[in-house]
Amino acid sequence: MDLYEYQGKELLKSVGIEIPEGRVATSPARAAAAAADLGGGVVVKAQVLTGGRGKAGGIKLAEEPEAAREAARRILGMSIGGLGVHRVLVEKVSPFECELYAALVFDRGAKKVLAMLSGMGGMDVEDVAREHPDAIARVYVDPLAGWSTYHGCRLAFEAGLQAELLRPVCDLFARLFEAFTRYEALLVEVNPLAVVGGRLVALDCKFTVDNNALFRHPHIAHMMDIHLADPQEVMARERGVTYVKIGGDIGILGNGAGLVMSTLDVVAEAGGAPANFLDVGGGAKEEEIVTALEVLTSDPEVRTILFNIFGGITRCDEVARGILTSIGRMGITMPIVVRLEGTNEAEGRAIIADAIAAGATNLFVEQTMRGAAGRAVALARGVV
Numbered sequence: 001m002d003l004y005e006y007q008g009k010e011l012l013k014s015v016g017i018e019i020p021e022g023r024v025a026t027s028p029a030r031a032a033a034a035a036a037d038l039g040g041g042v043v044v045k046a047q048v049l050t051g052g053r054g055k056a057g058g059i060k061l062a063e064e065p066e067a068a069r070e071a072a073r074r075i076l077g078m079s080i081g082g083l084g085v086h087r088v089l090v091e092k093v094s095p096f097e098c099e100l101y102a103a104l105v106f107d108r109g110a111k112k113v114l115a116m117l118s119g120m121g122g123m124d125v126e127d128v129a130r131e132h133p134d135a136i137a138r139v140y141v142d143p144l145a146g147w148s149t150y151h152g153c154r155l156a157f158e159a160g161l162q163a164e165l166l167r168p169v170c171d172l173f174a175r176l177f178e179a180f181t182r183y184e185a186l187l188v189e190v191n192p193l194a195v196v197g198g199r200l201v202a203l204d205c206k207f208t209v210d211n212n213a214l215f216r217h218p219h220i221a222h223m224m225d226i227h228l229a230d231p232q233e234v235m236a237r238e239r240g241v242t243y244v245k246i247g248g249d250i251g252i253l254g255n256g257a258g259l260v261m262s263t264l265d266v267v268a269e270a271g272g273a274p275a276n277f278l279d280v281g282g283g284a285k286e287e288e289i290v291t292a293l294e295v296l297t298s299d300p301e302v303r304t305i306l307f308n309i310f311g312g313i314t315r316c317d318e319v320a321r322g323i324l325t326s327i328g329r330m331g332i333t334m335p336i337v338v339r340l341e342g343t344n345e346a347e348g349r350a351i352i353a354d355a356i357a358a359g360a361t362n363l364f365v366e367q368t369m370r371g372a373a374g375r376a377v378a379l380a381r382g383v384v
Contacts, residue, residue, distance in 0.1 A: 001209045004047045006089045007223045008207030012190075015179045017172065018201045022091035031072030032065040034090040041093040044071040049225075050081035051124075058085065061093070094201055099192035100161075101125055101136070102172065104180045106187070113141040113180065115173060117155040122192040135159075147177040164198060172200045183220060184213035232276070236295045241278065243295055248273025250376050251302040253292055255280050255314045263308045266369055272377035275302045283313040289322025290329065297332060304335045306376040308369055311342025318344075320351035327360065335379040337364045339372035 003011070009019045023034035024047070035042045046058030053059050058080050062068035072088050079085070099121035107114045118136045120128050128135055137158035139151050152170030161169060172193070180188050187208040194201045214221040236243030242257075246264075250272045254260040257279050264274045276299065280292045296302060309319050319340065326332060340348040349365060356363050364379070366372035 001211050002049045003207040005205050008205035011179055012202050015175045017175050020091040020094045022089050024087055025090055026087045028069040028073040031090050032069035035065040035068035038092045042068055042090050044068055045089045046075045046085040047087045047089055048080045048083045048085050050083055056080045094196055096194035096196050098195045101191045102193045103189040104176055115139050117159045119159050168200045184210045186210050232299050239291050241292050241295050244277040246274050246276050248275040249301050249303040250380050251275045251296040251305040253278045254308040266373040270373040270377045286318050286322040289319055290326045293326040304376050304380040307338045309340050315343050316340040316345045316348030320348040324355055335362050337372050337376045339366045
């Protein structure tokens with residue numbers, strides 16, 4: 001989950017990192033009031049979950065409140081990277097001597113946190129990495145050992161910073177690492193990190209929190225902008241369903257992440273377009289199947305549903321009953337392809353067969369995963 005700049009800065013402030021004084025505004029009038037309250041020059045910044053704000057005209061300086069009002073009027077409502085701007089951050093201008101770049105990111109390949117520091121802050125880090133790769137100092141942090149002063153010193157020396165910045169950099173990274181671990185982040189990036197009278201001030205912030213950890217951080221979960229979130233994913237999160245929207249037209253439902261991932265691959269291999277990843281988990285009961293189908297069928301792009309169940313602790317008869325309950329309760333008419341194998345598979349198939357015999361013309365049973373995928377693709381294309 002990506003946070004807006006002002007939200008990320010709130011988390012940085014909670015661990016003692018200095019940020020400029022600022023106010024969030026949703027209208028030109030409120031931006032002017034914020035500028036008057038802050039006094040002096042301010043910077044008005046679009047709050048949007050994408051980069052390139054400055055190049056798109058989403059960051060403007062204002063010397064007095066009326067200029068802040070005009071800046072907000074120009075920024076609010078504009079589109080940056082395809083995303084609309086609905087709020088701005090009005091911050092007091094911070095005169096600085098130089099700009100640095102600092103970041104912590106979880107490196108999935110190394111299974112460690114990677115810390116980065118550069119004396120070339122304020123620029124697109126991609127450009128710095130490409131044109132001046134040696135300008136970015138990097139150090140990995142062992143997850144068992146955690147952060148130490150050594151990491152900060154090494155970063156400062158390798159980045160070629162002046163000696164007087166050694167202690168501030170070490171302190172800043174210790175606090176960044178505290179924020180990273182406390183809030184279970186995947187990315188914490190400060191660019192630019194301004195040097196102001198020997199102090200380090202976070203002028204900008206990108207903060208990404210692991211979605212799987214949000215249940216431990218309800219105050220961060222509440223920061224989510226539901227207007228930008230996918231409605232199916234929001235519904236799934238509210239119902240406790242593991243769901244990721246992909247964008248195709250074949251709804252996928254299985255029990256177990258590995259099985260669902262394999263199903264996605266087999267459907268794609270058969271020429272189909274999976275609409276989602278949906279894992280009901282092990283031991284799913286009838287009502288859990290109904291809940292999962294409520295989420296899946298709420299996607300208007302889904303034309304066919306594919307159940308791929310390998311029963312271990314999940315009982316195939318429970319899944320079959322959940323399917324029939326969903327059809328009756330929600331009036332599902334789109335084709336549903338069912339592949340059941342494992343615990344109580346005979347009972348499950350019998351339940352489905354009885355429903356088909358009773359007139360459920362949208363149910364189709366297949367014995368194998370490839371057969372089920374092929375039938376789902378054919379049905380999505382209008383071929384019975």
